[in-house]
Amino acid sequence: MKTSKPNISDLADKVRRLLNYDANDPIDFSDLCSRNPNLTIVERPFSDKTSGMCIKNEPGSGIIAINSSMPLGRQHFTLAHELYHLYFTETPFIVCPDDESSSQNDEEKKANEFAMFFLMPNYGFYGYFEDMCGGALTIDTILKMEHYYQVSRRALLSKLCFLKLLDPVYKEQFLVNIVRTASEKGYPKNLYQSPCFAQSTTYGKYVALVNDLFSRGVISKQKRDELLLDAYRDDIVFPQPEGK
Ligand SMILES: [Zn+2]
Missing domain, CATH: 3.30.2010 (Zincin-like)
Structure with missing residues (x-):
């Protein structure tokens, strides 16, 4: 058929x-x-x-x-x-x-x-x-x-x-x-205008996988940090204190 x-x-x-x-x-x-x-x-x-x-x-x-x-x-x-x-x-x-x-x-x-x-x-x-x-x-x-x-x-x-x-x-x-x-008319411009600062970041499976491999002892902290920095996640490698 x-x-x-x-x-x-x-x-x-x-x-x-x-x-x-x-x-x-x-x-x-x-x-x-x-x-x-x-x-x-x-x-x-x-x-x-x-x-x-x-x-x-x-x-x-x-x-x-x-x-x-x-x-x-x-x-x-x-x-x-x-x-x-x-x-x-x-x-x-x-x-x-x-x-x-x-x-x-x-x-x-x-x-x-x-x-x-x-x-x-x-x-x-x-x-x-x-x-x-x-x-x-x-x-x-x-x-x-x-x-x-x-x-x-x-x-x-x-x-x-x-x-x-x-x-x-x-x-x-x-x-x-x-x-x-x-x-x-009161609408924000970001739908149409390029941002003044274009951010670089990664989210989803890669980040979760790297942290999982580290937490299970498969990769060292140094390797974890290296992989996260490669993915622009310095915010995880160098975390800021969290506000209340
Ligand atoms: Zn295409």
């Missing part, structure tokens, strides 16, 4: 379920590593031509690296994009260009499409647009939605065009003065 291949929307739903995210709500990435204990996330600045990387051992298991010098909205898109590679791309090592809209190859296009469905599932997106925004497309609606879903302006507009809620010919008018308009 011939079975049809799942479409990208189905794959995004599948990963949402695997990670125990609600089917339609916005993604909160803050505890992603506890939802997948086989995942390590590295945040560090890369060149502006690279948005992220994925190194995988097997589906769902490996390291995702994010360019932390990019705006928060872009970083969220990258994280969702890299999840596609982690779960579905066969290549074990992928470096991804900074490009949300068009791409160099089919797998990059699929990862971008996956990110759009993963971050903004159709049903939930329609519901929020109708119920919370009254189904009217204005700059206020756009700001409200991109902060709800924590995505870039470009990603939000692409989703609106994909669902035919925005005619692509009107897209450009929403791509000017983004930061100024958001600020004047």
Whole structure:
């Protein structure tokens, strides 16, 4: 019997379920590593031509690296994009260009499409647009939605065009003065603006594994510290006193 291949929307739903995210709500990435204990996330600045990387051992298991010098909205898109590679791309090592809209190859296009469905599932997106925004497309609606879903302006507009809620010919008018308009309407800028200081850190499996090996006497304290410093975790090696 011939079975049809799942479409990208189905794959995004599948990963949402695997990670125990609600089917339609916005993604909160803050505890992603506890939802997948086989995942390590590295945040560090890369060149502006690279948005992220994925190194995988097997589906769902490996390291995702994010360019932390990019705006928060872009970083969220990258994280969702890299999840596609982690779960579905066969290549074990992928470096991804900074490009949300068009791409160099089919797998990059699929990862971008996956990110759009993963971050903004159709049903939930329609519901929020109708119920919370009254189904009217204005700059206020756009700001409200991109902060709800924590995505870039470009990603939000692409989703609106994909669902035919925005005619692509009107897209450009929403791509000017983004930061100024958001600020004047009372929204924070970090969704759109690169951080003044791009942090470097690692969390997830790598950090837990290093500490576990040390606590079981498999590696020395010196080796533990060395491995943690390699992962930018000087905060663990040189801990500050904890406040009450
Ligand atoms: Zn990619």
